[in-house]
Amino acid sequence: MQRLGDWLAAEPFGLALSSGFFGFFAHTGVVLGLERAGVRPSWLRGSSAGALVGGLWAAGLDGPALRDELLRLRRTDFWDPALGPGLLRGDRFGRRLADLLPVDRFSGCRVPLAVSVFDVLAGRTLSLERGLLAPAVRASCTFPGLFQPTWMAGRPLLDGGILDRPGLLGARPGERLLHHHLASRSPWRRADSPALAPPRRPGLVALVLGDLPRSGPFKLEAGRRALTHAEEAVLRALDRPVTDVVRA
8 A cells, every 4th residue: 555655755745734722833843754754745725823834834944943943932922911802912923923934925935825814704714825924824823812813904813723723725626635633632622523533535635643742822841742743753654554544
């Protein structure tokens, strides 16, 4: 049976990264593992944490640069409490994101990128693929209750994972995709919640990495462990038979 690594190397593929709170640590580990194996996606799709890592990588930051940034990350780098519909204003995170991105617009990315955001007024999810990059990625990461809404073109936007947890809204039918699925372990979700199930569609291989440490604003060290765990798990997964769901 064909190995996952061979399937990825056979033709161009896209990398889709799901939402998942502070799952950007594990997503970065996935990118690092793929780079170590010499396998690189030709386009990126993502929601929330997936939009953050996908956006930074598509804009030109390679895996080691992403890893180094997360190893330096401290809560004070993004912690700006303020009165409003969310604990944090989000400006500090927005400035750091803008400083990190090597390009200003989607059109400057080295590979095509799509990120999902939730339009509060319309009550629906949008897939953004053009225009200014930093505010789009920031909006996709605007976790409800943690961050106050991000405003773009006079509209309040929130986390793309609200209705598009997999980050697949912009995907074309039959598109070859490797999807890193972060299964929710929230205590408020039922064990049989659809959010726990990897997506299934033609042309998509879902990558599910087990035993990832659960990170958060007060558990950044757990995130760093998740990064290392994910990097090594991806290398193991590339040697596994390719099926619609590959677990490692």
